[in-house]
Amino acid sequence: xxxxxxxxxxxxxxxxxxxxxxxxxxxxxxxxNPVDFATSGPELSTDDWLRVLREARAAGSVQCGFxxxxxxxxxxxxxxxxxxxxxxxxxxLLTSGVGLTAxxxxxxxxxxxxxxxxxxxxxxxxxxxxxxxxxxxxLKQRVAALIKDNGWPMVMNCVIHRLNIDYIDRIIEMxxxxxxxxxxxxxxxxxxxxxxxxxxxxxxREQLERAERITNEYREKYGDRxxxxxxxxxxxxxxxxxxxxxxxxxxxxxxPDGTALPCHTAKMLPGLAFPNVREMGVREIWYESEGFNRYxxxxxxxxxxxxxxEKEKDLGGCRCQAYxxxxxxxxxxxxxxxxxxxxxxxxxxxxxxxxxxxxxxxVFRDPxxxxxxxxxxx
Amino acid sequence: MSxxxxxxxxxxxxxxxxxxxxxxxxxxxLLYPEGMVKLNQSAGEIMRxxxxxxxxxxIVADLEQAFGASGLAxxxxxxxxxxxxxxxxxx
Ligand code: SF4
Ligand code: SF4
Numbered sequence: 001x002x003x004x005x006x007x008x009x010x011x012x013x014x015x016x017x018x019x020x021x022x023x024x025x026x027x028x029x030x031x032x033n034p035v036d037f038a039t040s041g042p043e044l045s046t047d048d049w050l051r052v053l054r055e056a057r058a059a060g061s062v063q064c065g066f067x068x069x070x071x072x073x074x075x076x077x078x079x080x081x082x083x084x085x086x087x088x089x090x091x092x093l094l095t096s097g098v099g100l101t102a103x104x105x106x107x108x109x110x111x112x113x114x115x116x117x118x119x120x121x122x123x124x125x126x127x128x129x130x131x132x133x134x135x136x137x138x139l140k141q142r143v144a145a146l147i148k149d150n151g152w153p154m155v156m157n158c159v160i161h162r163l164n165i166d167y168i169d170r171i172i173e174m175x176x177x178x179x180x181x182x183x184x185x186x187x188x189x190x191x192x193x194x195x196x197x198x199x200x201x202x203x204x205r206e207q208l209e210r211a212e213r214i215t216n217e218y219r220e221k222y223g224d225r226x227x228x229x230x231x232x233x234x235x236x237x238x239x240x241x242x243x244x245x246x247x248x249x250x251x252x253x254x255x256p257d258g259t260a261l262p263c264h265t266a267k268m269l270p271g272l273a274f275p276n277v278r279e280m281g282v283r284e285i286w287y288e289s290e291g292f293n294r295y296x297x298x299x300x301x302x303x304x305x306x307x308x309x310e311k312e313k314d315l316g317g318c319r320c321q322a323y324x325x326x327x328x329x330x331x332x333x334x335x336x337x338x339x340x341x342x343x344x345x346x347x348x349x350x351x352x353x354x355x356x357x358x359x360x361x362x363v364f365r366d367p368x369x370x371x372x373x374x375x376x377x378x
Numbered sequence: 379m380s381x382x383x384x385x386x387x388x389x390x391x392x393x394x395x396x397x398x399x400x401x402x403x404x405x406x407x408l409l410y411p412e413g414m415v416k417l418n419q420s421a422g423e424i425m426r427x428x429x430x431x432x433x434x435x436x437i438v439a440d441l442e443q444a445f446g447a448s449g450l451a452x453x454x455x456x457x458x459x460x461x462x463x464x465x466x467x468x469x
Contacts, residue, residue, distance in 0.1 A: 011403075012402045012403070014414065059402070060400070060401075060402025060403065062398075062400055062402075062407065062409065062414060063409070063412065063413075063414060065412070088398065090396060090409040090410075090414075092411060092412055114396070114409075114411070115411040115412070117411070117412070153394065153411055155411055182411075
């Protein structure tokens with residue numbers, strides 16, 4: 001028997017994130033898909049996904065998110081939503097709205113879709129301009145109307161970074177104008193594409209403080225009419241986030257090619273094989289696989305986390321961030337000021353303050369760039 | 379006294395939430411966009427009776443009968459107050 005068997009049995013994988021495709025018509029410079037997404041294997045078939053939904057539900061999953069890429073690009077989306085609904089999932093669709101026509105919205109409603117999260121992505125490459133770009137606004141307006149007409153709650157999400165944070169007032173006003181009931185202003189996390197573009201995207205402390213102050217003013221102004229969530233970038237904190245609420249604790253991500261992950265970026269971690277839903281059932285993946293057991297609980301920790309009085313609070317932070325910034329997935333997340341590698345984060349913040357690297361061209365997410373970057377890495 | 383705790387009101391689960399029995403968690407849960415509240419046993423037993431057709435008095439009577447208890451009215455009223463503040467129920 002392995003040591004993992006001594007640890008308490010984890011609860012069920014309550015959250016299933018189904019990343020249906022890496023295809024996407026947009027090119028966000030902060031995209032959270034892996035940098036080498038274009039070299040990923042063939043997408044799961046409809047039948048594969050139907051089986052994954054059934055297995056996950058049987059293992060206790062109850063929230064199901066359909067995301068991507070752009071999930072609207074899968075023409076079996078309605079079918080998958082219908083099956084998820086029939087199984088008793090609460091179904092969430094995370095979309096940029098591109099491809100959401102009145103017909104498809106009606107079909108998704110009929111299939112039992114519970115919720116749409118509309119993200120404020122832009123279809124142009126002019127990040128600075130995106131607020132004034134009428135085509136984007138028209139699209140969001142049309143999609144927002146469809147969401148309302150179908151009786152879904154109106155939930156918007158906007159990724160915040162150095163190039164749009166100073167327009168936070170206009171972003172909030174636009175959301176109000178579109179009738180959003182919830183608005184999530186999520187500061188970019190520095191993984192994947194956003195890490196490549198960190199010098200251009202990481203805001204200064206002053207920008208961040210101003211944005212928080214303005215957000216608070218709007219909260220007072222609008223009260224219950226719109227609930228605004230402001231997610232701070234962890235680089236500006238002294239303690240890391242409790243990543244995914246704990247490794248293999250509630251989240252199960254299935255990527256377009258069927259790889260099962262404890263979070264959507266975990267595939268980058270070296271020396272760790274993750275199972276594929278084509279070869280292993282969800283229950284076995286969740287409870288038995290090495291990929292899911294490796295960083296469960298706190299048995300894997302090193303110093304300073306191992307003896308840290310705060311370790312249950314954040315479980316040492318994010319494994320991917322530890323690997324990316326400290327070169328060791330079992331290290332403390334360098335966001336933590338007790339981490340010996342915390343200097344890397346301090347330096348990134350100093351670069352943001354001084355503006356070094358700001359003028360370098362942004363690397364936009366697209367398949368050609370992805371293949372180029374994958375070759376460079378390989 | 380608020381509407382939810384008036385004994386002749388008929389509370390029902392708010393449209394913003396879905397109440398559902400989850401075998402894997404052995405509990406009633408409230409589902410909402412990208413989130414979930416797991417209810418403890420008594421909260422679940424009260425909530426599942428909030429179907430918009432029963433009065434608070436009827437809910438109390440039903441619970442007392444189902445669990446062979448008496449004097450539950452205060453506990454139920456207290457819980458409904460909280461559930462209303464959380465917007466879990468409407469009247
Ligand atoms: S972040 Fe942008 S480019 Fe990436 S999947 Fe989402 S919409 Fe597409
Ligand atoms: S030392 Fe480790 S456990 Fe302690 S606060 Fe920092 S990251 Fe968390």
